[in-house]
Amino acid sequence: MMEIKVAKYCGFCYGVKRAVELAQKAAGEHVNGATLGPLIHNPQLIAELAAQGIACKDSLEQFAPGETVIFRSHGVGPEVYEQAEEKGLTIMDATCPNVRLAQKKAAEAAADGYFPIIVGEKNHPEVKSILKWAGKSAICVEYIKDISNVPQKERYGVIIQTTFELQKFNDILQALQEQRPGEYRVERTICLATSQRQQSAVELADDSEVMIVIGGRNSANTRHLFELVQGHCRQAYHIETADELNAAMFRGFTKIGITAGASTPDRLIKEAIVAMENMDFESMLNESMEVEVYPGKIVTGTVIQLDKDGVYVSFGYRHDGFIPYTEWDPTKSAEELQATIKEGDEVEAKVVPGSTKSDFVRLSKVKAERDAAWKNVAELAEGEKRPATVKVLRIIKNKAKNIVGLAVAVEGVEGFMPASHVELRRVEDFTDYVGKELQAEIIEVDLEKKRIVVSRRDLLKVEREAKAKAWKEAKEARIAAAKEARAAAEEAAYNSVEEGEVYTGKVVKVAEFGLFVEIGEGLVGLVHNTELAWDRNVKAADVAKEGDEVTVLVKKIDRENKRVALSIKATLEDPWKVEAGQFHVGDIVEAEVVRFLAFGAIVKLSEKVEGLVHISEIAQERINKPEDVLEIGQVVKAEVIKMDLDSKKIGLSISKVKRDAEKNEYRSYIGSKKSHLSQNLSEQLENLEK
Missing domain, CATH: 2.40.50.140 (Nucleic acid-binding proteins)
Incomplete structure (x- = not known):
């Protein structure tokens, strides 16, 4: 009985749903307008909108003034808003809120002095719009190799495309921080719906034999989704509509999983489910039982003939079997095998795909031996893993020619190493790995499905941590040595x-x-x-x-x-002392009264030099305040009576100048009148001077 499961999170995300509802509302209101570019990456829905009157135009030049332009969910740059307004268009903004947030974060990073790095697909319209908001210096990194184009800066602002695969982003971010060290502002703008959709798809793929991924082939998030499930379910298909489904996809399988990209309408998902439910799986299963042979069946036969291409075997079925030499032993040439294989030899082989009722049944001795080897493979308890040495056999690609992992020889069987588990960083070219032996760990064993998955990630993480620890210890030792050297140099410098x-x-x-x-x-x-x-x-x-x-x-x-x-x-020589040096004790100077203190007046002797006239040196009689006899701005004559250059103090006396003037006047008087004075009076005047 076939079991069909749909991923818990799939189909329209909030941003896409909002954009579609806005466009459908515009169509219902007969708005004269169109979308600027595809509203979402789904050809079927774009066609439906066009039929409803909302066409898709490639540029603003195709719009006439007065028309309505609908900006798609992927967003546009700020210059497009300006051009639309200049042209007189009515703007209906269907940009996904998560994309708007990414645009805002990019603009803020640039404004704050961080060099903007957008991690995402270079040609994706969302990434192009974010780059416009981030400014002219911003750069896009899609692969690790693109990091070589990132200039050396002190600060980086990293913004992720909202639909980018989280694991790829983490790999790029790690490589970016290693190759371009500096201060990082990381904006994890991948939307929650995207991560939920991816996680839900992976969980369903792990539990399914066939995975169907529905969505436009031009949809980036659908492609990422398909690449993810391929690493967890080998039988995976990417379709746009239910018309692409056929019974051959499900022959021999009973557990089918369905997921869909963010741009996939629920209608397309339901149509795919109905198409699968209407397939006659019961008759397909019965038919495989009636023909007695089916891909994967192990048969025992007898060699009846050899030719240049391979070995013919009879195994009791109405058609003989055929084993190409490459499926007998790929390590030997046809000539070598012809010399060792004899008619009548018994061989165990496995029926492989490609067999029909009217032709030889295609068999493989190699695959039968591999199946037998599975009997020696031990189960793996949940959460357990065990070390193994594996040899890379070949590179595994999906139908879209995308690399999904490596086929490896492990414990006598063929195992699978997902591409994301080969290295901690993203690898673009796996050619050099073919033929090499690698140390890995077995992380999954499914004996029923004959599936064994190996990984190097945890081993490499341990190795990286050991290297990081050694590097850290070496760095600390260098720092300590440098610190010690600096201390010694500093001590020598102090001495x-x-x-x-x-x-x-x-x-x-x-x-x-x-x-x-x-x-x-x-x-x-x-x-x-x-x-x-x-x-x-x-x-x-x-x-x-x-x-x-x-x-x-x-x-x-x-x-x-x-x-x-x-x-x-x-x-330097004190300019005050230089200027004050021109004055000496006993000099009579003209000074300007500039301010009063409680105990005297400050007078200005020159541009830089001031002196103090103590209150006792202002007048011959006792005064209470300097301002009783002096005014601000008044120019007075004073004698320098004290000089202390070290303390920058100059003392002056106004009263002494007056006293000296009076004395001089007395002396002058005494000198001219002395002959007319009595001896006693002359002596009295002399005593008065004293």
């Missing part, structure tokens, strides 16, 4: 400098708060902004740039915290 000494150094970094200067090999100190110059408004960028040589004084060495404080200012 080569002393506090208070002046050195010539090289600027290695300009920061907002100062300059980092290397004054010895591996010894870098900081010149803080306050130590750049005597002018506190000077910034680091005003003083030097990276690579410049500067003269610095070592202010402080903090060995414990590995810090060295440097000063450029200390190596």
